Amino acid sequence: MSSGNSVMTLKGSDVVLNGSVSSGLSLTTLQVCSGVSMELGGSGHAVGSFVLDRDELSRVSSTGLVLESPSGSITVLSVSTQAMLKVSGYVLLNASVSGTVLFSEPSAFVPSVKAYAGKGIVVNGSVSSEGSLVLEGAWSGEDVLNSTYAIDASSYLSSVTGSLELEVSGQGRIRVGSPGVWSAGNGITLGGPVDVSGSGV
Numbered sequence: 001m002s003s004g005n006s007v008m009t010l011k012g013s014d015v016v017l018n019g020s021v022s023s024g025l026s027l028t029t030l031q032v033c034s035g036v037s038m039e040l041g042g043s044g045h046a047v048g049s050f051v052l053d054r055d056e057l058s059r060v061s062s063t064g065l066v067l068e069s070p071s072g073s074i075t076v077l078s079v080s081t082q083a084m085l086k087v088s089g090y091v092l093l094n095a096s097v098s099g100t101v102l103f104s105e106p107s108a109f110v111p112s113v114k115a116y117a118g119k120g121i122v123v124n125g126s127v128s129s130e131g132s133l134v135l136e137g138a139w140s141g142e143d144v145l146n147s148t149y150a151i152d153a154s155s156y157l158s159s160v161t162g163s164l165e166l167e168v169s170g171q172g173r174i175r176v177g178s179p180g181v182w183s184a185g186n187g188i189t190l191g192g193p194v195d196v197s198g199s200g201v
Helices: none
Strands: 008-011 028-031 037-040 049-052 060-068 073-076 087-095 100-103 107-109 112-117 121-123 127-129 133-137 147-150 157-159 164-168 173-178 182-184 188-191 194-198
Touching: 073 087, 087 100, 100 112, 112 127, 121 133, 127 133, 133 157, 157 164, 164 173, 164 182
Parallel strands: 008 028, 028 060, 037 049, 037 073, 060 087, 073 100, 087 112, 100 121, 107 127, 112 133, 121 147, 127 157, 133 164, 147 173, 157 182, 164 188, 173 194
Antiparallel strands: none
């Protein structure tokens, strides 16, 4: 399926890609209905979720890739740079209304990565990107418990050439498990109150 360098939007409760999808020099957006969750990477399909596994991801060619589940969850499983070679620009994970974003397994992105969540971002697996890495939890500002949360030393955050930004809106907090390893080619920004816990504090 090709849009001939025009913007492409696919919406549904799931997707099964047996072939390739290309928007060329334009953006590809994957959307779900209200309350439906999404998974990116890994292998196999979770029942009841919109899943773009790593094999399917490797067949997406676009300049910018957006996953939108405004009121559901977006879970990032294992994503490799090889699976991202045909996506340039950025990957946007948008759960900004009342959803959550979970990085559950180590993932590496070639483009920049932006994640916005209404009710928090949890990092249980290391996340790296060639470009900027921006994580903003508590986008809705509804709840003091909303957070951008990086845990334990195995969950490193890395931006090779860009900036690393952890931010919150409203009454949210950045909750950091220690020790941790973060690196960025163009600086690290903590935009909000920070709680640190664990060894080495």
